[in-house]
Amino acid sequence: MISIKNEVGYFMNIGIIGCGVVGLANATLLAQNYKVFLWDIDVEKRKLIANRILPLDDNSLYEIWLKYDLNYEMCSSKDSLIDLSDIIILALPTDLNKESGNLDTNIIETIVDDILNQKRNTTIIIRSTVPIGFTRSLIDKYKYVRILVMPEFIREGNAYIDMVNPNRIIIGGEIELSKNIYYLYRDAIAKANKNENYKLMIMQPDEAEAVKLFSNSYLAMRVAFFNEIDYFAKMNDLSTKRIIDAVCEDPRIGNIYNSPSFGYGGYCLPKDVIQTAKLLGKDAVLINSIHTSNEIRKLRIINELDSLEGTIGFFRLNEEKKETKSIRYSATVDIMRELVRRGRSVYLFEPSIVEKGNYEKVIFVKSLDELNSNCDVIVADRITDELAQYKHKIYSRDIDCI
Numbered sequence: 001m002i003s004i005k006n007e008v009g010y011f012m013n014i015g016i017i018g019c020g021v022v023g024l025a026n027a028t029l030l031a032q033n034y035k036v037f038l039w040d041i042d043v044e045k046r047k048l049i050a051n052r053i054l055p056l057d058d059n060s061l062y063e064i065w066l067k068y069d070l071n072y073e074m075c076s077s078k079d080s081l082i083d084l085s086d087i088i089i090l091a092l093p094t095d096l097n098k099e100s101g102n103l104d105t106n107i108i109e110t111i112v113d114d115i116l117n118q119k120r121n122t123t124i125i126i127r128s129t130v131p132i133g134f135t136r137s138l139i140d141k142y143k144y145v146r147i148l149v150m151p152e153f154i155r156e157g158n159a160y161i162d163m164v165n166p167n168r169i170i171i172g173g174e175i176e177l178s179k180n181i182y183y184l185y186r187d188a189i190a191k192a193n194k195n196e197n198y199k200l201m202i203m204q205p206d207e208a209e210a211v212k213l214f215s216n217s218y219l220a221m222r223v224a225f226f227n228e229i230d231y232f233a234k235m236n237d238l239s240t241k242r243i244i245d246a247v248c249e250d251p252r253i254g255n256i257y258n259s260p261s262f263g264y265g266g267y268c269l270p271k272d273v274i275q276t277a278k279l280l281g282k283d284a285v286l287i288n289s290i291h292t293s294n295e296i297r298k299l300r301i302i303n304e305l306d307s308l309e310g311t312i313g314f315f316r317l318n319e320e321k322k323e324t325k326s327i328r329y330s331a332t333v334d335i336m337r338e339l340v341r342r343g344r345s346v347y348l349f350e351p352s353i354v355e356k357g358n359y360e361k362v363i364f365v366k367s368l369d370e371l372n373s374n375c376d377v378i379v380a381d382r383i384t385d386e387l388a389q390y391k392h393k394i395y396s397r398d399i400d401c402i
């Protein structure tokens with residue numbers, strides 16, 4: 001076990017506030033090397049984690065929890081975490097405020113206030129996605145330079161693999177402090193994965209925040225772009241696959257992340273695109289139109305499905321990336337809900353859903369076979385091997401089936 005020392009040689013403890021996808025992915029990496037204190041507002045989550053149970057559906061993390069006795073401790077209160085930690089990582093939600101179009105940073109602001117009222121020698125690392133200018137505003141408000149922003153790029157469902165295989169580590173803030181935090185992650189990644197094949201990029205906080213928002217906007221734009229190719233090809237009776245395969249032979253475009261889908265979704269892309277557009281203003285017509293393109297995409301899929309005869313069955317609801325099992329803000333959920341609203345009879349096979357109350361009028365089935373025997377059409381955003389035998393009744397825009 002490596003203990004981190006600060007410049008004058010004291011051992012340092014790491015605290016993480018917010019035990020969701022980002023918080024637990026960071027904890028899983030860092031607690032292999034260092035002592036990590038955790039805290040979350042959710043009591044049930046706290047109990048599970050304290051009992052060494054991972055409260056997330058993510059195999060990549062689960063395997064590490066099984067393999068190692070991670071060196072973490074759930075604190076009895078937020079105050080005790082603040083007291084015990086020399087470095088505090090904030091992995092808190094920044095949901096979209098639908099009225100303002102900005103990410104809601106209230107939770108982070110309150111916690112930073114709590115930390116700095118309690119003590120003034122902690123290094124605070126913001127791993128949440130925040131609006132451009134947010135970290136700088138905290139540094140100025142508290143006249144406290146030990147606040148860094150370190151955008152996170154992991155994908156849900158693949159969190160640990162992404163954690164130990166970063167392509168870049170971006171840190172926005174004071175240079176020496178940023179380097180120290182980099183060493184912390186570098187050593188943990190090196191031990192976990194022997195990987196040094198990534199870049200460290202230290203920059204101003206505003207720039208680091210911009211990197212995250214523009215990265216997510218680009219990814220969303222790419223999804224929307226290939227979906228528009230798919231729309232054009234379908235309208236003109238052309239092969240989407242042949243067109244996309246040939247377009248992507250150009251290495252400047254690249255043969256990755258290019259399968260048509262029902263639209264981008266997930267916790268991050270929808271909200272981050274809206275925030276980026278809001279920050280840039282209406283003149284940034286390209287970024288402003290990504291969200292609209294995605295909404296139109298979903299509507300076209302809804303109308304097409306609604307025009308089909310017979311009973312519709314949905315196979316899984318996870319969003320457009322194959323790796324993730326998350327159904328948070330998934331485009332498929334929006335599509336399914338609208339069909340139900342229009343009075344269509346809808347079946348669903350989604351074993352990850354425990355709370356069925358949120359899916360009023362949806363008929364749940366327990367297997368793909370049961371879905372098949374009840375439905376004329378099986379809707380799947382992504383094609384998997386288990387769907388092969390039902391090919392004749394699949395509705396999908398996945399590149400592997402169009």
Ligand SMILES: NC(=O)c1ccc[n+]([C@@H]2O[C@H](COP(=O)([O-])OP(=O)(O)OC[C@H]3O[C@@H](n4cnc5c(N)ncnc54)[C@H](O)[C@@H]3O)[C@@H](O)[C@H]2O)c1
Nearest residue numbers: 018019020021022040041042091092093094128129152156
């Ligand atoms: N999910 C991803 O793949 C991903 C990737 C990169 C960046 N991000 C960003 O990271 C941030 C966190 O995302 P996430 O997916 O981990 O969210 P999450 O919803 O999975 O986890 C957030 C956690 O914070 C807890 N929480 C809420 N309020 C709290 C409070 N006042 N005190 C303590 N805990 C509190 C919640 O109970 C929850 O466990 C967001 O800004 C998101 O945009 C997420």
